Amino acid sequence: MPKRSTLRLTSSFVKALQTDGRDAFFWDHELAGFGVRVQKNGRKVYVVQSRGPFGIKRATLGPCSDLPIAQRRREAAAVIDRIKRGEDPMPAPPEPEPTVAELAERYMRAYVAVRCKPRTAEGYRALLDGHILPALGAMPLKAVRAKNAIALHDSLRHSPSVANRVVAVLSQMFSLAETWDLVPRGRNPCKWVKHYREKPRERFLSPEEYRSVGAALKAAEAEGSMWPPAIAAIRLLMLTGCRKSEILTLRWDDVDRTAGEFRLRDGKRGPRMVPLTTPVLKVLDGIERVDGNPWVIRGRKSGAHITGLRDCWERIRNRAGLRGVRIHDLRHSHASEALALGESLSMIGRLLGHSTVASTARYAHLVQDAEKAAAARTGDSIGAHLARNGGVA
Numbered sequence: 001m002p003k004r005s006t007l008r009l010t011s012s013f014v015k016a017l018q019t020d021g022r023d024a025f026f027w028d029h030e031l032a033g034f035g036v037r038v039q040k041n042g043r044k045v046y047v048v049q050s051r052g053p054f055g056i057k058r059a060t061l062g063p064c065s066d067l068p069i070a071q072r073r074r075e076a077a078a079v080i081d082r083i084k085r086g087e088d089p090m091p092a093p094p095e096p097e098p099t100v101a102e103l104a105e106r107y108m109r110a111y112v113a114v115r116c117k118p119r120t121a122e123g124y125r126a127l128l129d130g131h132i133l134p135a136l137g138a139m140p141l142k143a144v145r146a147k148n149a150i151a152l153h154d155s156l157r158h159s160p161s162v163a164n165r166v167v168a169v170l171s172q173m174f175s176l177a178e179t180w181d182l183v184p185r186g187r188n189p190c191k192w193v194k195h196y197r198e199k200p201r202e203r204f205l206s207p208e209e210y211r212s213v214g215a216a217l218k219a220a221e222a223e224g225s226m227w228p229p230a231i232a233a234i235r236l237l238m239l240t241g242c243r244k245s246e247i248l249t250l251r252w253d254d255v256d257r258t259a260g261e262f263r264l265r266d267g268k269r270g271p272r273m274v275p276l277t278t279p280v281l282k283v284l285d286g287i288e289r290v291d292g293n294p295w296v297i298r299g300r301k302s303g304a305h306i307t308g309l310r311d312c313w314e315r316i317r318n319r320a321g322l323r324g325v326r327i328h329d330l331r332h333s334h335a336s337e338a339l340a341l342g343e344s345l346s347m348i349g350r351l352l353g354h355s356t357v358a359s360t361a362r363y364a365h366l367v368q369d370a371e372k373a374a375a376a377r378t379g380d381s382i383g384a385h386l387a388r389n390g391g392v393a
Helices: 011-016 069-084 100-115 118-136 146-155 160-179 207-223 228-240 244-248 278-285 310-320 329-340 345-352 357-361 364-388
Strands: 024-028 034-038 044-052 055-063 261-264 272-275
Touching: 034 069, 044 069, 055 069, 100 118, 100 160, 118 146, 118 160, 146 160, 207 228, 207 310, 228 244, 228 278, 228 310, 228 329
Parallel strands: none
Antiparallel strands: 024 034, 034 044, 044 055, 261 272
């Protein structure tokens, strides 16, 4: 590089510089490679020019008017050093670290909205807005540690099920963050959280309670005190073990009497077929079909279906004396009845349309209870035979 004339650059000198209609450079005597460029239009900027392993590099630091020359000289020294090392003289500033709040929005948009039903998505949003974001939303992802997840979980100990669900959502978010290369592998802060033990919520109807519900439904039907399709919906829930949403959105076009089954378009793991048993057919035959309404469980509005059964079920269960029994317990009771009849857990999972084995595993204790009862009955019977012949003391 040819030798350049230099001079002592000061703020007052730079301020007094004028253009002559051409680009001009004025180089600093104190720091080699630091200078001022006066452009044709009169704009003045600080520049750096130096030789590195890949030749001469020039970079613009910024306007002469915004920062003191001493500060610009310090910046120039750092830039010259980078040029001499063969680095980018003006690297882009690092992108800000993504926060938990930003991950949450991507999680809802790219994962939940694609894979989950609207009602499930609403539940996730409530957990995010109510618990996760107030506690962790502003934190950069890489700053979240196990202690933060444990503290959040501990703050919700008064509601173990909510605490566990919050951590489950947070854990899924960080697993996706690893997949999306937002955090290093193995940095899920929920790994060390020990979930609270939850009290089982399942409630199974006994034969006597089934009879009480049946009597309550018949009485409401005879009195005309309840919307007939709602009564039919409750009966179908008990007879099929389907989810409430699956029965309420069942269409007449999905009922195939020839094949002996009806199709659930919106099952949790996709469309599935449910057998049309004789009791189910009897209920369907008793439902009035209305022209222009495609729904089996039609609503009071033209062309609509029932959207909820809470009030109707409360009236039926109260009449049957079953306080505290949820409508979802009818699904659990269906599974319990099938297990009592000797069906396997895998068969129960298929009947209920479970998406994972873990969903059916909650009924494993019923199998164990049935095995114990069977063993006891068998042992008692054999013991009685032996006792008659003096084989048992």
